[in-house]
Amino acid sequence: MKFEVLTIFPEVIECYLKHGVVGRALNKGIAEVKVYNLRDFTTDRHRKVDDYPYGGGAGMVMQIEPFYNALRHIKSDGIPRKVILLSPQGRRFSQRIAKEFYKEEKTLTLICGRYEGIDERIKAFVDEEISIGDYVLSGGELAALVIIDSVVRLIPGALGDELSAEEDSFMKGFLDYPHYTRPEEFEGMRVPDILLSGDHKKIALWRKKEALRNTLKNRPDLLKNLSAEDMKILKELCSEINK
Numbered sequence: 201m202k203f204e205v206l207t208i209f210p211e212v213i214e215c216y217l218k219h220g221v222v223g224r225a226l227n228k229g230i231a232e233v234k235v236y237n238l239r240d241f242t243t244d245r246h247r248k249v250d251d252y253p254y255g256g257g258a259g260m261v262m263q264i265e266p267f268y269n270a271l272r273h274i275k276s277d278g279i280p281r282k283v284i285l286l287s288p289q290g291r292r293f294s295q296r297i298a299k300e301f302y303k304e305e306k307t308l309t310l311i312c313g314r315y316e317g318i319d320e321r322i323k324a325f326v327d328e329e330i331s332i333g334d335y336v337l338s339g340g341e342l343a344a345l346v347i348i349d350s351v352v353r354l355i356p357g358a359l360g361d362e363l364s365a366e367e368d369s370f371m372k373g374f375l376d377y378p379h380y381t382r383p384e385e386f387e388g389m390r391v392p393d394i395l396l397s398g399d400h401k402k403i404a405l406w407r408k409k410e411a412l413r414n415t416l417k418n419r420p421d422l423l424k425n426l427s428a429e430d431m432k433i434l435k436e437l438c439s440e441i442n443k
């Protein structure tokens with residue numbers, strides 16, 4: 201899976217890519233991220249990337265040329281890619297869209313805006329606009345990293361333990377179950393006995409039940425098209441709660 205990021209702050213992207221799951225995946229070569237500094241695609245001495253807005257008003261607007269020059273340079277290899285603009289106006293990103301991007305296997309070219317925005321004519325070169333949530337950030341870089349991180353995790357071999365990708369509850373559409381590790385007791389709070397039992401079947405059932413409990417409590421909207429088994433567990437849970 202390949203990613204390309206167009207930004208005026210390449211360091212913001214590069215420092216994140218040195219660590220953790222994404223860092224290891226890049227080192228293993230199962231993913232690749234190329235970061236392009238927009239200032240390298242300017243033509244003036246001051247490497248200007250923004251200018252005053254037509255129509256007046258506060259703030260600055262990012263000029264189209266550096267983006268256009270960068271995209272023309274990148275696209276010269278003729279490889280199919282999906283050009284994504286990160287902005288609050290975009291389609292709402294989710295695990296489902298992360299899977300969609302992963303399966304499509306196209307290079308994802310992520311455009312990160314700053315200031316008040318990018319000249320609207322950028323839309324002529326964008327395939328899709330994506331938002332990671334209903335809030336405004338100072339730049340698209342964090343949103344680009346959210347997309348890179350969530351998609352890289354789906355690549356086989358990216359996570360140390362293959363299971364944890366499938367295991368990840370959002371992959372199943374639920375919230376996560378509780379996790380515990382040593383010590384067995386901390387400040388009077390004990391680890392649930394079931395997790396010390398070594399009975400893996402019972403533990404799996406407990407985890408599914410707790411994932412459903414968390415989902416019922418915090419995101420009941422995710423509880424749709426349940427399997428018969430999950431529905432049975434949910435009914436048990438509801439009768440427990442209503443006792």
Ligand SMILES: NC[C@H]1CCC[C@@H](CNc2ccc(C(N)=O)cn2)C1
Nearest residue numbers: 286287313317331332333337339340
């Ligand atoms: N009009 C503000 C807007 C102009 C263009 C650049 C963006 C960068 N900031 C972002 C980008 C994405 C998101 C998100 N929710 O995905 C939030 N913030 C800000």
